[in-house]
Amino acid sequence: MDARTWLITGVSSGFGREMTQQLLRRGDRVAGTVRRTEAVDDLKAEYGDRLWLARLDLTDAPAIREVVDRAFADLGRIDVVVNNAGYGLFGAAEELTDEQIVHQLDTNLLGSIRVARAALPHLRRQGGGRLIQVSTYGGQATNAGASVYHASKWGIEGFMESTAKDVAPFGIGVTIVEPGSARTRFRDGSSRLAAPMSAYDDSPAALTRGIRDPALPSVGDLAKTAAAIAGCADLDPAPVRVALGSDSYTHIHKALTDRLAELEAGRDRTFSTDAACRTVRR
Template identity: 65%
Template sequence: MATDTWFITGVNSGFGRELAEQLLSRGGRVAGTVRREGSVDDLRATYGDRFWVAHLDITDLPRVREVVDAAFRDLGRIDVVVINAGYGLFGAAEELSDEQVVHQISTNLLGSVQTARAALPHLRAQGGGRLIQISSVAGLAAHAGASLYHASKWGCEGFMEALAQEVAPFNIGVTLVEPGGARTAFARGSLQLSEPLSAYDGTPAAFVRQFKTPAPPTLGGDPAKIAARIIDSAAQQPAPMRMVLGSDSYQAVTTALRNRLAQVEPQQATAAETDADDT
């Protein structure tokens, strides 16, 4: 599907930018959205009509539908819709402001939900397609200091897993991408921190503060390799429900799932004790 048409939110940086560049270089068409106008003028100059771009604040839900409708109208068939726009809000839950909480959920969760909902009528009408949600290892494994980021990503996970079952009859595949830490500009441009409370100094939640130091931790994921795997996945049938990318992601996800099973499995007998007597 590399030469088909893709719609990608947030193409100005990170995975969105990498996906757009690779797809365009392979001869495909890309419809992309940006929050900062002018941030992809170089791609427009290089690829011309093969790169369609619109300004979009993903928290503006009516505008999301307008942009998606316009992309399908202008380009005709769009084969793959990638829901990528988002950012990370880190800090202990108590440290976050009400405004930060609302904006994180509005961007990462509600923006993703609305993008998928806006695309579905078009994908159904054309007989199918693919929805790819850029989630995170944080969608399956939780750590102190990222509670609201986890809330947004875990919400996407539940929505997309259920949605996959709803739209399978229409030949629409759904994939959740679970990358670990990658060498993008995330720590510089797409990460926000709460105002620290001294009560959390030295606690597990404080580990996130290192991401705003002059030399943030070195991460292991290669954005180009991650983008290439995402592109290749669009040709897989059936669509993979989840793609775990990065050895750090695999380790964290498998550990979290094993721990969850270890918490639940010993409760088989006590769980049954609350069944009605006539079941």
């Protein structure tokens, strides 16, 4: 396989860093974004010009466009764009501040949308490419105490699924990746917690207060998951969604099964609101 050039957001830790290491090791080039370039000094020292770096905060809309444009200008063709950067915000909706909510959506949802919109003109002009969105099983299933985090992931999945239909005629494939748990810094590093309210002490939402506990189990393997995310670029045609990890499969399967059962249970009521009522056939 010929060497590829990738643009990956958030390469300082977790899936982004592991993916970047694997791609550089096999001879690819990576344009990586980080909030602190010193976090990847070791990779830069080892791989030199094959690792292009830029500081980027996904809440800075003008900077996103500038960085993406500069990456394409400096590197020429970029084959795969991976929207990886993001973080978790946990707590009951009532416990969260307006500022926390805005920052979460600005990063996970609007930031990812802006990266995609900045990259798409380049991908279209070069005749194709891939756009990979790192989501989570929480883009289709939910847990208590994560309402705004889920809102960001459900939102970006809707955006990407629709965008996939928009750009398919240009040879651009779009894939949403939904990993389960893995030993990254997501829980004990990047995640942010709301200030607890005593009213929620005995509610399901309180379970998220312990998300930084290092004893919490993780099902997925970091290296395997990162390799599988990158491997989505080889799938033809590009699947709209790829679930990774048995826990991801379990959560998504239950959510979809329950949702379909609820839809079917209300089928008569659903059809009854049509202008021309008709008998529902089963």
